[in-house]
Amino acid sequence: MRAVKPVCCSVLETEIWPNLFREAKRHGASVLLANGRISDKSEPRYRSLRWFFAPTLEQCDAVLTQSEQDAERFIAAGAPPDAVNAAGN
Numbered sequence: 367m368r369a370v371k372p373v374c375c376s377v378l379e380t381e382i383w384p385n386l387f388r389e390a391k392r393h394g395a396s397v398l399l400a401n402g403r404i405s406d407k408s409e410p411r412y413r414s415l416r417w418f419f420a421p422t423l424e425q426c427d428a429v430l431t432q433s434e435q436d437a438e439r440f441i442a443a444g445a446p447p448d449a450v451n452a453a454g455n
Contacts, residue, residue, distance in 0.1 A: 367389055367390070367392075367393040367395075368393070371393070372390065372393070372395040373395055373396065374395055374396045374397075374398055375387070375390035375395045375396070375397050375398070376398045376399075376400055377397075377398070377399050377400070378399075378400055378401050379401050379402060379403050380402065380403060380404060380408070381399075382399075382419065382422055382423070383422075384421070384422040387422050387425040387426070388422075388425060390425075391425050396427040396428075397425050397426045397427055398426070398427060398428050398429075398430070399423075399426050399428070399429045399430065399440075400430045400453075401430065401431075401432060401455060402429050402430060402431040402432065402436055402437075402440055403431065403432045403433075403436045404436055404439040404440065404443065409439050409442075412439065412442070412443040413442055413443065415443075416442070416443055416444050419443045419444045420443070420444025420445075421444070422444075423440065423443060423444045423445040423446070424444065424445070424446055426445060426446070426449050427449060428449050428451070429445045429449050429450045429451070430451055430452075430453035431450065431451070431452050431453065432452070432453075432454060432455045433452055433454075434452045436452065437450045437451065437452040
């Protein structure tokens with residue numbers, strides 16, 4: 367991070383990496399999760415582990431999801447509602 371000095375850290379789908387998000391923010395980069403999705407099968411796990419996912423998802427400046435349903439699931443998992451938008455695939 368110090369050598370590259372990123373302005374934005376973009377991740378895709380459900381690549382939720384707590385250390386990456388934290389370090390990106392610590393070094394002044396925005397965090398964007400694009401093409402976000404949470405499957406029917408995974409959704410209960412994200413809800414039950416909200417205590418784990420919320421602090422990481424709160425680091426996101428924007429969460430762009432594949433559908434409205436995915437947007438609702440990311441919010442339920444702890445993403446800030448004002449950062450979540452259903453942008454499509």
